[in-house]
Amino acid sequence: MDFFAKIAWIIPLVPLISFLVLMTLGRGFRKAGVWIGSIGALGAFVLSLLVLTERLKPHAVDYSYNFSWISIGEYSLRIGFEITNLTALMLVVVTLVGLLVNIYSAGYMASDERITVFYSYVSLFTFSMLGLVLSDNLLSFYLFWELVGVCSFLLVGFWYARPAARAAAKKAFIVTRIGDAGLLLAILVLFWNMPGHALDFTMIESVFGGQGGVITSGITTLIALLLFLGAVGKSGQFPLHVWLPDAMEGPTPISALIHAATMVAAGVFLIARTFPIFEASPAAMETVAYVGAFTAIFAAVIALAQNDLKRILAYSTISQLGYMMLALGLGAMTGAIFHLFTHAFFKALLFLAAGSVIHAVHTGDIREMGGIGSRMRITAWTFAIGALALAGIPPLSGFWSKDAILTAALTQNPLLFTVGLLTGFCTALYMTRLFVLVFLGKSGSAAAHAKESPRVMTIPLIMLAVFAAVAGFVDLPWSGWLSTWLSDEVITPHASIVVIVLSIAAGVLGIGTGWLLYGRGKTTSRSIANWMPGLVKVAERKFYIDELYEILFVKSLRVVGICLAAIDTYIIGGVVKLTGAAASAAGRLGLRLQNGQVQTYGVAAVLGVVAIALVVIGRRMLS
Amino acid sequence: MLSSYLTLAAILFCIGLYGTLAKRNAIIVLLSLELMLNAVNLNLIAFSKYGAIPSLTGQLFSIFTITVAAAEAAIAVAILIALFRARGTVLVDAFNRMRR
Numbered sequence: 063m064d065f066f067a068k069i070a071w072i073i074p075l076v077p078l079i080s081f082l083v084l085m086t087l088g089r090g091f092r093k094a095g096v097w098i099g100s101i102g103a104l105g106a107f108v109l110s111l112l113v114l115t116e117r118l119k120p121h122a123v124d125y126s127y128n129f130s131w132i133s134i135g136e137y138s139l140r141i142g143f144e145i146t147n148l149t150a151l152m153l154v155v156v157t158l159v160g161l162l163v164n165i166y167s168a169g170y171m172a173s174d175e176r177i178t179v180f181y182s183y184v185s186l187f188t189f190s191m192l193g194l195v196l197s198d199n200l201l202s203f204y205l206f207w208e209l210v211g212v213c214s215f216l217l218v219g220f221w222y223a224r225p226a227a228r229a230a231a232k233k234a235f236i237v238t239r240i241g242d243a244g245l246l247l248a249i250l251v252l253f254w255n256m257p258g259h260a261l262d263f264t265m266i267e268s269v270f271g272g273q274g275g276v277i278t279s280g281i282t283t284l285i286a287l288l289l290f291l292g293a294v295g296k297s298g299q300f301p302l303h304v305w306l307p308d309a310m311e312g313p314t315p316i317s318a319l320i321h322a323a324t325m326v327a328a329g330v331f332l333i334a335r336t337f338p339i340f341e342a343s344p345a346a347m348e349t350v351a352y353v354g355a356f357t358a359i360f361a362a363v364i365a366l367a368q369n370d371l372k373r374i375l376a377y378s379t380i381s382q383l384g385y386m387m388l389a390l391g392l393g394a395m396t397g398a399i400f401h402l403f404t405h406a407f408f409k410a411l412l413f414l415a416a417g418s419v420i421h422a423v424h425t426g427d428i429r430e431m432g433g434i435g436s437r438m439r440i441t442a443w444t445f446a447i448g449a450l451a452l453a454g455i456p457p458l459s460g461f462w463s464k465d466a467i468l469t470a471a472l473t474q475n476p477l478l479f480t481v482g483l484l485t486g487f488c489t490a491l492y493m494t495r496l497f498v499l500v501f502l503g504k505s506g507s508a509a510a511h512a513k514e515s516p517r518v519m520t521i522p523l524i525m526l527a528v529f530a531a532v533a534g535f536v537d538l539p540w541s542g543w544l545s546t547w548l549s550d551e552v553i554t555p556h557a558s559i560v561v562i563v564l565s566i567a568a569g570v571l572g573i574g575t576g577w578l579l580y581g582r583g584k585t586t587s588r589s590i591a592n593w594m595p596g597l598v599k600v601a602e603r604k605f606y607i608d609e610l611y612e613i614l615f616v617k618s619l620r621v622v623g624i625c626l627a628a629i630d631t632y633i634i635g636g637v638v639k640l641t642g643a644a645a646s647a648a649g650r651l652g653l654r655l656q657n658g659q660v661q662t663y664g665v666a667a668v669l670g671v672v673a674i675a676l677v678v679i680g681r682r683m684l685s
Numbered sequence: 686m687l688s689s690y691l692t693l694a695a696i697l698f699c700i701g702l703y704g705t706l707a708k709r710n711a712i713i714v715l716l717s718l719e720l721m722l723n724a725v726n727l728n729l730i731a732f733s734k735y736g737a738i739p740s741l742t743g744q745l746f747s748i749f750t751i752t753v754a755a756a757e758a759a760i761a762v763a764i765l766i767a768l769f770r771a772r773g774t775v776l777v778d779a780f781n782r783m784r785r
Contacts, residue, residue: 658781661714664706 066112067125067145073113073153074192076105077160077185084182092177099181100164103188107157110150110192117150118547126198126264137259144198144263147548148399152195152331155406156324158529160188162522163319166414169519170315170421180220180313187213191324195331199262200249203332207245207296210325211238217320218312230308237305241295245332248288255281263335270338279343286339286346289332290353297329297383300357304608306380310372310426314417317372322379322413323406330386330402337395351391355481357384360605362488366495367601370426371416374496378452379409381485385467388478394470396537396545401467403544404459404533408451411526415445418519419500422512428499435501437512440520442501444527449497451530453490454569461565462534469539469561483568490572498580690731698724711768711775715761722754 080102084095116122128142164184171177190209197203212235219231253259255277256269269276277285293299298306309321320326333340333350340346358381365377382405389398418441419434420426435442451458454465464486471479514520537544539562600606655666697720704717726747733743769775 659778660780661706661777668702668706 064116064123064125064145066109066116068127070109070113070125070145070153070196071127071143073106073109073157074189074196076109077102077188077192081182081185081189084178084185087178087182089176089178095178095181096164096168099185100161100168102185103157103161103164106188106192107154107161110153110157113145114150114154117145117147122147126262128198128262139201140199140262141202142198142262143196145196148334149195151399151403151548153192155403156188156191156195159319159323159406159410159526160184160191162526163315163410163414166318166417166519166522167313167315169516170417171313174313176220180217183213183216183220184316184319187217187320187325191328194328198264199260200252200266200336201261203335204245204249207292207328207332208242210320210328211235211242211296214238214309214320214325217316218309220313220316221311224311227311230305230311234305234309237302238295241292241302241329244288244291244295248285248292251281251285251288255285266336267338270342282339283343283345286336286343287349289336289339290346290350293329293332293387294353295329296332297326297387298380299329299353299384299387300360301607303357303361303380304611307373307376307604310370310376314372314413314420317376318410318413318417321376322409326379326383327386327402327406330383330390330398333387333390334395334399337390340390341393347391347393349391351388351475351478354384354387354389354391355478355485357381358388358485359481359488360384362485362492363601364604365492366488369429369602371420371428371431371496371500372413372426374428374492375409375412375416378412378489378492381489382409382452385464385482385485388482389467389470392467392470392474392478394467396548397463397466397470399548400537400544401463403536404451404463404530407526407533408448408458408460408530411444411448411523411530412452414519414523414526415441415448418515418523419445419512421515421519428496431500432503433501433505434512438501438514440514440523444520444523445501446497447527448530449493451534453493453573454486454565455490455573456562456566457534458531459529459534461569462537462539465539465561465565466537466545468565469558472558472561483564486565486568487572487575490569491576494573494576495580498576687731687735690727690735694724694727694731697721697727709776709778711765711777711780714777715758715765718761719754719758722750726750 080098083098087095087098124144124146126142126144128140130138131141132139164181167177167180167184171180174180187210190206190213194203194206194210197206215231215235218234219227221227222231249261252261252266256265257276258265260266260269270282295302306321306326310317312321340350361377361380361384365374365381368374368377382401386398386401386405389395389401418438419431422438422441423431423434425431447458451460454461456462464482468479468482468486471482539558603609655662701717701719701721701724704720705714708714708717729743729747729750733740736743765775768780772779
């Protein structure tokens with residue numbers, strides 16, 4: 063029955079083989095490189111799809127397999143993989159977006175000299191992400207978690223000749239490292255406190271889920287908060303969100319794959335996998351909810367004032383991830399996963415469409431664009447679908463998943479509900495601004511010669527647009543099919559007319575405001591800046607978070623670093639130099655003794671004999 | 686009686702030692718070496734006559750020493766002549782090639 067679940071371990075190996083083959087090819091075989099990378103992604107996608115279809119049958123049993131990896135005395139560390147409905151869904155999302163990005167990159171990266179290297183990195187990333195999804199325990203999860211971080215580093219810094227790309231890659235790596243430290247600490251605390259030092263998700267669920275009492279509530283909260291710190295780093299939540307906008311220095315297909323659809327969602331996935339721990343700690347849940355809500359509105363406001371196409375989308379990603387965190391914090395795990403699922407499609411679509419635009423006009427500044435819509439029809443239409451889905455306009459997918467989250471918020475916490483609605487309004491507003499400035503209006507300075515992208519790029523756009531449009535139907539408010547399937551519980555449909563009406567109103571209002579402000583082609587961001595200068599300036603400068611961190615952490619750490627470097631140079635290095643100087647001084651002294659004069663040697667020998675004689679005689683006289 | 690012989694031998698030995706270590710001329714160094722050997726011979730003979738167990742062994746030994754010293758002096762002078770031909774000097778501090 064569950065044949066494909068049993069061989070699910072093959073899924074990550076397919077891209078791994080692609081990666082190994084591509085690595086041996088080096089920079090040559092450009093055509094073959096594209097094919098090898100894409101076939102690896104295709105193989106993984108087909109297998110994942112088979113696993114998912116198997117899971118769709120009623121009463122599918124979770125399958126897990128593990129083996130003893132390390133045994134120390136009584137204790138044995140087991141690792142393996144696990145197929146649940148959640149992991150099967152994630153597998154399909156990751157491999158589907160991965161496959162489309164692979165195809166798209168064949169066009170986008172066609173003129174790049176290192177396209178084979180690019181494909182090898184993408185394959186490595188796909189392998190790591192699939193391994194992360196399949197992991198049945200926190201330890202191998204952590205391993206793959208770090209691996210995707212490395213791939214992100216490599217791909218953000220892919221154009222390493224550009225200083226900005228190098229800086230962004232380092233920033234991404236170091237900032238997520240802070241979160242990774244939290245995850246590692248969480249694993250250590252869990253290891254100490256779990257019965258039998260178990261780290262697998264099944265055990266975590268049974269310990270924290272039902273009985274409780276084994277682990278005190280203080281420790282539970284500590285573990286949950288540390289896990290959340292890991293998720294904050296990876297998913298770009300406030301205050302560790304600063305790396306994600308900078309990561310846009312990487313190639314656009316990477317922004318779509320890693321920094322919109324999959325890796326940044328790993329934080330949400332982590333919390334979803336360890337959800338029993340969070341459910342056991344109300345304080346941690348509240349933290350997650352408030353951090354998520356704050357990030358959602360905060361990033362949306364910043365997105366309103368940015369002028370770089372990809373950066374706006376990056377802040378939008380942060381904002382939407384905040385939405386997912388908000389849902390998790392409210393206990394609506396299925397809502398969060400649902401939003402993750404739809405967001406993966408429409409945000410990947412938006413990024414790929416943005417990449418298509420950038421490919422055509424060779425700039426990311428939306429002020430230089432304008433009027434591209436008539437020249438790039440497919441890109442414009444698919445971007446519009448993605449933007450409407452993000453803005454939450456029914457019946458596109460984003461509406462349904464936001465609705466699930468907002469419904470959960472309304473019943474539990476009106477304040478968070480309001481924040482969610484405001485975020486929805488801002489989202490619609492900045493997407494309208496973006497769409498109007500890029501695709502409508504007069505032709506901008508850079509847009510004059512824009513042409514539609516080749517078919518290899520537009521076909522993935524169309525496919526993603528289809529998914530972005532219809533993916534929401536898996537969990538309509540009055541059917542709740544996905545929630546039921548994910549949680550194995552019968553969930554009562556949660557349709558709420560108030561939420562639906564308010565959410566549509568927020569979206570429509572946002573689009574209307576955006577149209578009024580920017581649609582006429584008269585109002586520019588300058589005139590709004592004149593209208594309320596303080597806020598626009600602050601939002602444009604991203605609330606000075608980067609500057610604050612520069613003073614607070616970078617500068618102060620640099621001072622510490624200079625002190626440590628001084629200690630290294632002058633104290634440790636001084637001791638080393640002193641040792642060396644002493645040895646060579648002894649050598650010089652020895653050289654002087656060995657002057658080749660036999661008579662000098664003779665004097666030394668006689669002095670020695672005299673000394674020995676004195677000692678012998680002296681001892682005899684004393685005794 | 687013994688101590689006066691030993692004192693003389695010690696004085697001779699010290700003069701020889703000083704000459705060996707301090708003189709620059711290789712011929713003088715050789716002469717000083719002979720002086721040291723003779724100081725030893727004097728010791729041997731003094732002990733063979735006035736020692737705790739007088740015997741002929743010491744005198745025989747000194748004859749050996751004189752023989753060996755003669756051979757040694759012959760070889761040393763030969764080497765010195767060869768050195769003088771090669772380097773044009775007999776000053777010992779010029780012979781420091783082993784240093785390198």
